[in-house]
Amino acid sequence: MIPGKILVTGGCGYIGGHTIVDLINNGFDVISVDDLSRGSLRMLDGVEQILGREIKNYKVDLTNPDDTQAIFIENPDIVGIIHFAAYKSVGESVGDPLSYYRNNINSLVNILQCANDYQVPNIVFSSSCSVYGNAAELPVKETTPLQPAESPYAYTKQVGEVICRDFARGKSGFGISLLRYFNPVGAHPSALIGELQDKPENLVPMITQTAIGKRSSMNVFGNDYDTRDGSCVRDYIHVMDIANAHTKSLQYLMAGKNRESVEVFNLGSGEGVTVLELISAFERVSGRKLNFQIGPRRAGDVVAVYADNQKARKQLGWSPAYGLDQMMETAWKWEQKLQLDEQMHLN
Numbered sequence: 387m388i389p390g391k392i393l394v395t396g397g398c399g400y401i402g403g404h405t406i407v408d409l410i411n412n413g414f415d416v417i418s419v420d421d422l423s424r425g426s427l428r429m430l431d432g433v434e435q436i437l438g439r440e441i442k443n444y445k446v447d448l449t450n451p452d453d454t455q456a457i458f459i460e461n462p463d464i465v466g467i468i469h470f471a472a473y474k475s476v477g478e479s480v481g482d483p484l485s486y487y488r489n490n491i492n493s494l495v496n497i498l499q500c501a502n503d504y505q506v507p508n509i510v511f512s513s514s515c516s517v518y519g520n521a522a523e524l525p526v527k528e529t530t531p532l533q534p535a536e537s538p539y540a541y542t543k544q545v546g547e548v549i550c551r552d553f554a555r556g557k558s559g560f561g562i563s564l565l566r567y568f569n570p571v572g573a574h575p576s577a578l579i580g581e582l583q584d585k586p587e588n589l590v591p592m593i594t595q596t597a598i599g600k601r602s603s604m605n606v607f608g609n610d611y612d613t614r615d616g617s618c619v620r621d622y623i624h625v626m627d628i629a630n631a632h633t634k635s636l637q638y639l640m641a642g643k644n645r646e647s648v649e650v651f652n653l654g655s656g657e658g659v660t661v662l663e664l665i666s667a668f669e670r671v672s673g674r675k676l677n678f679q680i681g682p683r684r685a686g687d688v689v690a691v692y693a694d695n696q697k698a699r700k701q702l703g704w705s706p707a708y709g710l711d712q713m714m715e716t717a718w719k720w721e722q723k724l725q726l727d728e729q730m731h732l733n
């Protein structure tokens with residue numbers, strides 16, 4: 387066991403929960419803080435079933451500085467923080483920007499204040515490929531210039547990165563990794579944890595809910611873009627690969643290899659896949675024909691974005707292990723498990 391604890395904020399969320407599994411499997415000790423406004427204890431139950439051990443969660447609103455500080459007073463052996471806790475719906479952020487700025491920025495500021503006051507030197511910040519906007523070049527590199535954010539959500543990630551940089555500037559001994567996720571999809575192979583989205587906005591839960599009959603059909607938002615088949619291009623990456631990148635980021639920071647105080651890493655597969663190609667992969671893997679129609683474009687969608695992931699491969703020793711078929715297999719297995727649980731609950 388590696389000495390000290392890792393504090394995972396948003397540990398009851400989709401990526402937080404999967405990351406806790408990978409951290410524990412790699413010898414870290416972990417505590418979670420999640421106010422359960424978006425995360426759920428069902429995620430924690432699944433994590434505990436996979437690991438065969440309990441994970442403590444502090445049900446704390448991180449926008450409250452005193453309650454946040456209390457966690458660090460109670461746990462003086464925190465040696466690293468992975469900060470996932472944030473609202474992340476692009477559409478919701480357009481409709482309610484102030485709740486996004488209040489929640490996503492205030493919680494980050496409180497966490498960094500505690501890292502400063504309690505000398506926690508290793509910090510990983512959950513950022514997003516949405517900071518690139520309609521990128522000027524493809525595949526996007528960490529040095530690709532950022533475009534104006536397309537939504538308040540994306541702006542909170544751009545501002546979050548600036549806050550991390552300003553915090554670390556001039557501080558010796560602190561190391562911060564900014565991890566820019568592309569499109570995290572899929573679920574842990576056990577199907578004990580996965581993405582819980584009642585009213586999904588994202589493509590993959592929309593596909594699996596349509597395929598299982600929760601929805602009668604779904605829309606492909608436009609097939610008249612300048613791409614291979616007219617539908618948008620994204621970089622889909624399995625959530626367990628995203629999780630492992632966090633473990634490797636911490637190992638990198640704790641080994642003191644972080645020559646700069648702040649480093650940015652793209653977390654994507656490096657492969658651009660269109661919406662229609664992803665649907666075909668799902669149909670092939672599930673054996674189900676998906677009921678979809680071509681609808682109008684969705685406001686705010688970028689035409690294409692996918693990652694150059696060489697920096698994370700070289701510096702973190704990270705490499706994605708799951709391919710597109712496994713992303714679809716695990717997402718489908720998770721949706722089927724959800725249906726089974728609902729049927730058991732009803733019986």
Ligand code: WQD
Nearest residue numbers: 476514568569587588589590592605606607618661684687
């Ligand atoms: C993917 C593609 C849609 C639903 C998300 C998050 C963002 C960031 C990256 C974390 C688009 C199309 C979707 C549907 C469709 N993640 N689509 N029909 O927009 O790339 O961004 O991942 O930081 O926060 O929002 O993901 O899954 O919503 O869309 O055709 O019913 O699928 O138009 O081209 P997106 P998405």
